[in-house]
Amino acid sequence: MNLRRVKAVAKKEMIQxxxxxRSLGMAIAMPLLLLILFGYALTLDVDQVATVVLDxxxxxxxxxxxxxxxxxxYFNIREHVSTYEALQRMIDSGKAQMGLVIPYDFxxxxxxxxxxxxxxxxxxxxxxxxxxxLGYVEGLVQIYALDLSRTPQYRVYSHPVKRSLPLVDLxxxxxxxxxxxxxxxxxxxxxxxxxxxxxALLTSLTIAREWERGSMEQLISTPIKNMELIxxxxxxxxxxxxxxxxxxxxxxxxxxQVPLRGNLLLLFGSSAIFLVGxxxxxxxxxxVTRSQLLxxxxxxxxxxxxAFLLSGFMYSISNMPKAIQVLTYLIPARYFVTxxxxxxxxxxxxxxxxxxxxxxxxxxxxxxxxxxxxFKKKLV
Amino acid sequence: xxxxxxxxxxxxxxKRFGSFVAVDQISFQVEAGRIFGFLGPNGSGKSTxxxxxxxxxxxxxxxxxxxxxxxxxxxxxxxxRIGYMSQKxxxxxxxxxxxxxxxxxxxxxxxxxxxxxxxxxxxxxxxxSEREDSLTRELSGGWKQRLALGCAILHEPPILxxxxxxxxxxxVSRRNFWQLINTLSDKGVTVFVTTHYMEEAEYCDTLALIYxxxxxxxGSPGSLKTEAMPEDVYEIECGEPMGAMExxxxxxxxxxxxxxxxxxxxxxxxxxxxxxxxKRVLESHGIPLKRVFKTTPSLEDVFVALVKxxxxxxxRSEVQKAA
Numbered sequence: 001m002n003l004r005r006v007k008a009v010a011k012k013e014m015i016q017x018x019x020x021x022r023s024l025g026m027a028i029a030m031p032l033l034l035l036i037l038f039g040y041a042l043t044l045d046v047d048q049v050a051t052v053v054l055d056x057x058x059x060x061x062x063x064x065x066x067x068x069x070x071x072x073x074y075f076n077i078r079e080h081v082s083t084y085e086a087l088q089r090m091i092d093s094g095k096a097q098m099g100l101v102i103p104y105d106f107x108x109x110x111x112x113x114x115x116x117x118x119x120x121x122x123x124x125x126x127x128x129x130x131x132x133x134l135g136y137v138e139g140l141v142q143i144y145a146l147d148l149s150r151t152p153q154y155r156v157y158s159h160p161v162k163r164s165l166p167l168v169d170l171x172x173x174x175x176x177x178x179x180x181x182x183x184x185x186x187x188x189x190x191x192x193x194x195x196x197x198x199x200a201l202l203t204s205l206t207i208a209r210e211w212e213r214g215s216m217e218q219l220i221s222t223p224i225k226n227m228e229l230i231x232x233x234x235x236x237x238x239x240x241x242x243x244x245x246x247x248x249x250x251x252x253x254x255x256x257q258v259p260l261r262g263n264l265l266l267l268f269g270s271s272a273i274f275l276v277g278x279x280x281x282x283x284x285x286x287x288v289t290r291s292q293l294l295x296x297x298x299x300x301x302x303x304x305x306x307a308f309l310l311s312g313f314m315y316s317i318s319n320m321p322k323a324i325q326v327l328t329y330l331i332p333a334r335y336f337v338t339x340x341x342x343x344x345x346x347x348x349x350x351x352x353x354x355x356x357x358x359x360x361x362x363x364x365x366x367x368x369x370x371x372x373x374x375f376k377k378k379l380v
Numbered sequence: 381x382x383x384x385x386x387x388x389x390x391x392x393x394x395k396r397f398g399s400f401v402a403v404d405q406i407s408f409q410v411e412a413g414r415i416f417g418f419l420g421p422n423g424s425g426k427s428t429x430x431x432x433x434x435x436x437x438x439x440x441x442x443x444x445x446x447x448x449x450x451x452x453x454x455x456x457x458x459x460x461r462i463g464y465m466s467q468k469x470x471x472x473x474x475x476x477x478x479x480x481x482x483x484x485x486x487x488x489x490x491x492x493x494x495x496x497x498x499x500x501x502x503x504x505x506x507x508x509s510e511r512e513d514s515l516t517r518e519l520s521g522g523w524k525q526r527l528a529l530g531c532a533i534l535h536e537p538p539i540l541x542x543x544x545x546x547x548x549x550x551x552v553s554r555r556n557f558w559q560l561i562n563t564l565s566d567k568g569v570t571v572f573v574t575t576h577y578m579e580e581a582e583y584c585d586t587l588a589l590i591y592x593x594x595x596x597x598x599g600s601p602g603s604l605k606t607e608a609m610p611e612d613v614y615e616i617e618c619g620e621p622m623g624a625m626e627x628x629x630x631x632x633x634x635x636x637x638x639x640x641x642x643x644x645x646x647x648x649x650x651x652x653x654x655x656x657x658x659k660r661v662l663e664s665h666g667i668p669l670k671r672v673f674k675t676t677p678s679l680e681d682v683f684v685a686l687v688k689x690x691x692x693x694x695x696r697s698e699v700q701k702a703a
Binding site for chain 1: 397431434435436437438455456459460462464466468469470471472473474475479482483484485486487488489528531
């Protein structure tokens with residue numbers, strides 16, 4: 001491999017990128033745009049649940065119970081209604097996600113120490129959200145019951161057996177993402193997915209463009225070697241990719257306030273290895289199809305869907321069917337998502353991600369080796 | 381070991397695309413330092429041949445050596461020794477003149493101390509000294525052509541392959557272009573050039589006429605005109621040339637009549653003396669004949685005659701096959 005030729009190709013490619021505002025825009029603006037779009041849209045947190053209340057008891061006791069919902073950050077009481085139909089309308093129209101119905105004998109039964117049925121109506125069309133809301137309600141009611149049981153008034157009336165039940169006090173501690181904020185694990189994964197897509201998309205045009213414009217015929221009549229062309233073509237995009245990673249990390253830090261616990265050097269080192277593979281994949285598609293349109297569409301399909309669905313970025317791999325789980329081992333983004341989440345959330349060191357790193361190296365080398373074999377300095 | 385005087389040797393070279401035979405069993409040799417012209421109409425296999433010789437297209441069968449290297453086995457060795465200018469402009473439109481030159485300087489690894497001088501030479505040769513920083517897409521056809529030639533000879537290759545280098549270029553640019561090629565040839569560069577312009581063919585030392593993938597004749601322009609012609613050519617000057625054309629068609633031995641200004645060119649079966657017969661027939665129709673004489677055919681005459689003969693041969697063999 002001759003460095004002079006590599007440099008000539010890299011320089012020429014860089015001039016062309018800088019001169020074409022569309023490719024430059026795609027290289028720099030698109031990852032940031034995607035990060036903002038997905039970063040804000042893809043929140044799995046459920047809070048400020050729109051709630052409608054039908055309080056039939058209308059006493060100090062029931063008002064105290066309802067106010068516990070109002071004070072919680074998870075609920076937002078939109079309206080108090082006086083009929084069941086009105087409550088139903090609110091939920092049907094989507095103005096409320098949850099309805100809370102307090103029976104007319106609420107305070108009476110509390111005072112007697114009897115069981116009190118309180119109705120919660122949930123919009124179950126989004127089952128995941130409904131399950132999460134239900135969990136909040138149960139937790140809140142449990143605390144209410146616990147507080148009640150400690151009041152002297154309740155002790156007088158309550159059932160003697162129930163009162164003697166030992167109370168298990170659960171002391172939970174969440175590791176790695178103590179605030180349980182979804183953005184803290186979505187953003188690192190998102191950076192991985194976006195880098196995969198952008199990198200492959202960028203290089204998917206390079207070889208095909210030369211064929212379509214006719215400049216390839218001149219290029220292949222020179223003594224340039226395949227590896228000189230590959231390295232020269234990938235170099236500018238490699239630096240653009242690293243720039244994209246830097247911008248994404250900066251956005252994670254300053255826009256989304258995602259804590260970065262691990263080593264920045266490790267993050268960039270693994271990004272560099274991953275980039276070679278992703279850029280190489282786009283290059284390979286360009287070599288094989290010789291068509292900008294086809295190559296870019298293929299690059300989109302083979303990177304975005306697997307990276308989005310099968311990398312464990314949003315959907316936990318351990319919850320997938322076994323066959324699909326096996327398939328995820330073939331997705332390079334899976335390893336990069338694991339690495340980035342580990343560095344971001346757990347602050348892990350290089351030893352923990354050796355296996356993932358080795359796979360990424362193998363993937364990158366493999367893609368480059370296949371590109372080297374597939375690129376022929378022949379017209380047909 | 382005596383040095384081989386031929387830098388290009390082609391033997392029974394064939395290229396098929398599916399069932400279409402683009403190049404059909406061609407053989408020829410190119411002597412070092414000569415201008416070798418490949419003359420033929422569009423689609424006759426010129427570009428296919430030149431691409432095979434440049435090592436960018438795999439032949440189906442046959443053998444071709446360029447500068448002592450086999451195009452099938454050692455195409456990359458050939459690429460170090462040739463300059464190639466493709467038919468379609470294939471430099472980078474979105475680079476400037478200077479950037480294109482620099483790129484190819486890098487690819488051909490021209491030593492740094494020499495590259496500036498070579499770049500200067502190309503820019504002067506192409507007459508682009510005012511436009512070094514213009515984007516290539518803004519250049520006119522003639523300039524682009526010369527820039528492409530410049531990039532192909534930056535590294536001073538001993539063999540130059542030019543595929544229709546002057547198509548779509550104005551006559552003045554074309555003449556300048558040929559002057560350049562002659563200069564290169566004088567310096568010992570072997571030039572292999574394809575063209576479909578007859579007047580350009582006259583600049584070549586040796587010509588091969590290619591038609592439908594086959595070489596129908598080869599030799600120097602002079603020898604082609606005298607030896608390859610399957611017919612004799614007579615030039616006649618007479619009154620009412622249009623009417624005379626109709627009448628002469630009936631004369632035995634005359635195969636073809638073409639109007640050349642006010643003159644008529646008659647293609648006549650070899651060694652059939654028709655002068656007296658022409659005179660008799662025309663005068664019997666009251667058309668005065670001023671002059672009739674046997675003349676040297678133009679290259680175009682030769683080419684057209686050979687092509688027609690080839691068509692006739694093919695038709696005959698097809699009819700025989702069908703029968």
